[in-house]
Amino acid sequence: MASEGKIKHLIRLIQEGRLSHLKEEMCKDEDGRAAVLKGRFGRSGDTVLHYAARHGRLEILKYLVDELGTNIELVNSDYKRALHEAASMGHRECTRYLIAKGARVDCLKKADWTPLMMACTRKNLEVVKDLIESGASLSLKNKDGWSSFHIACRVGDPEMIQYLLRVSSAVWDVESKINRTPLHTAAMHGHLEATELLLERCGYKPDAKDSCGVTPFMDAVQNGHVEIAKLLLEKHKEGHAGTIETLLTLGADVYARDAKGRSALHMACAGQHSKCIRQLIAAGLTDSTDDSGTLASHLLKKPEALKVLDDFTGCK
Incomplete structure (x- = not known):
């Protein structure tokens, strides 16, 4: 049976992208190889695929899947898959490889987050495009009722917002479970350019209330985003x-x-x-x-x- 130190060493090789060393160690230690390929490690219960995808190690991903037959749909303790990791970290080549190998593009992790939602948490426009062009749904929501468009507006990247609107002209027309719109989200997080874009391109009412009676204007003022508050006032x-x-x-x-x-x-x-x-x-x-x-x-x-x-x- 492989020792804990041996397993940690093999995982470190994966994280560091040292493929030749990893192959050498795997070949000479069958127990270590079996333990690493079947194991779930750390508090999150990550597998070797999670480590490789998170760190953008494309060649190691190929080695694990193509040569060693590792299942690309392995999940960790939060039901996160390798595709979630690659998408959220903006590793485009890893994302495209996993999709090409048949990874479920709309797989759900804990709290019902898809890889597309996770890609939208960062300014990963190319990864977002790859996922959508591979069939990822813009209509899915997580457990709080947030769509990928909500999440993109929280990040506030105008280029990503414009792209999503081009893909689906009605993508903006969505509310969370407490009736918060993407306009609420952009205003709350202080994204002036994104707020301007949403007011120009979408059908939001600047004084729309969520289930607690909070408007985008109130979100802007309470968070100190005075320029956005002024913009919303002018629109009303x-x-x-x-x-x-x-x-x-x-x-x-x-x-x-x-x-x-x-x-x-x-x-x-x-x-x-x-x-x-x-x-x-x-x-x-x-x-x-x-x-x-x-x-x-x-x-x-x-x-x-x-x-x-x-x-x-x-x-x-």
């Missing part, structure tokens, strides 16, 4: 008076400023949103300058917005 012609009221109730920081020193009052004034201006001043936010020396009140143009100044002396 009537302003977000109801949203601001909810945010204030939740204890949001009314004094938060963006990188240019602009407050929420600057943004409300720039958008001529009278109700928002009134609420922000009532909450204690006073007129002040941004980093360029511009007062929020300098941005007012519409008569109904200018009239707000007459009601609150603190903003004169």
Whole structure:
């Protein structure tokens, strides 16, 4: 029976991609070879295929599968397969090899994650393309109701988002189990360019609420993404008076400023949103300058917005 030290040595050779040494050790130690090929190691219960795929060792994958007959559908403790590993780490050649050998392209690991979902967690556009062109489904969701498009929007890569929209023009029309849209996700994680793209290309309502009543605007403000909050305000012609009221109730920081020193009052004034201006001043936010020396009140143009100044002396 192979010792623990021997098995660790063989696994290390796989991780390091030392194929010739691995073959030599496997040939002279049948017990070690059998133990390594059949074993599951570490806390995750990984197999030799998991190690090879995770580290992008294509030649070792070929050796294990083509020469030693290792089953490409072996799972670890989380039901993750080698294809999950290769896709999530962006190892394109390993991904393509496993698919060519018949790996199930929509196999599920724990929590119902597919290889495509895992590829979308990183900026692995080429791997994403390979999976989709091999039949990977964009409609599948994980246990939380997240689709691959949700996950791509969490990463916020505009190129990947555009590609997925080209593949399926309706891919955006999806919600998680708590009614969160990919727009919520992009706004929450501060991806301005992705948010702009979603608002331009998709049919999202900027004030759409999830099951807890949270809108993309609220996600942006609560996470300090002021530019995204401004963008969402501009897209909502009537302003977000109801949203601001909810945010204030939740204890949001009314004094938060963006990188240019602009407050929420600057943004409300720039958008001529009278109700928002009134609420922000009532909450204690006073007129002040941004980093360029511009007062929020300098941005007012519409008569109904200018009239707000007459009601609150603190903003004169």
